[in-house]
Amino acid sequence: MANGEFRDPTNILDYIYDLESSRGTDPKRLVPNEEGALGSYQIRPGAFSDIQKNYKSKWADKDFETVALDDTQAREAANDYLKVIAQHYINQGLAPTFDALLAGYHGGMGTVAGVKAKNQAPRTVGPKTGDYLNKAHRLRALMTGGK
Secondary structure, eight states: OOSSSOOOTTOHHHHHHHHHHTTTTOGGGGSOOTTOOBTTTTBOHHHHHHHHHHSHHHHTTOOHHHHHHSHHHHHHHHHHHHHHHHHHHHHTTOOOOHHHHHHHHHHOGGGSTTBOOTTOOOBOOOHHHHHHHHHHHHHHHHHHTTO
16 A cells, blocks of 8 residues: 555545535635645645655655645645555554545544554544534435445
């Protein structure tokens, strides 16, 4: 998984693109939100730092704002962040499911119900991430014809 594009049969990047910026049409994507997230994939500075740490040769010399505001680079960065999240879950003995990956992308890797970091109690998703997952499920039903 560390090499190549994240393999996801549900096209999770398309869901993220739709949920985060209405497929790049939401003008709010151009201004950082309260958490500093920016661009069509609403990449947070902390997430970009994780991407840079895990993919040094690819992202170390890249500027956060430049990447976040360029949809092509942002999609690639979002893809790499999903790989970071998936590997985190695998290291915890958990499956990187559709819900887990979306919750991790939206609220951070430790926000998934049942994810247990060393010496920490499991955490449940907060209301914002819960709403995000509900929107993703509705969108998924529309995109797949209810399948």
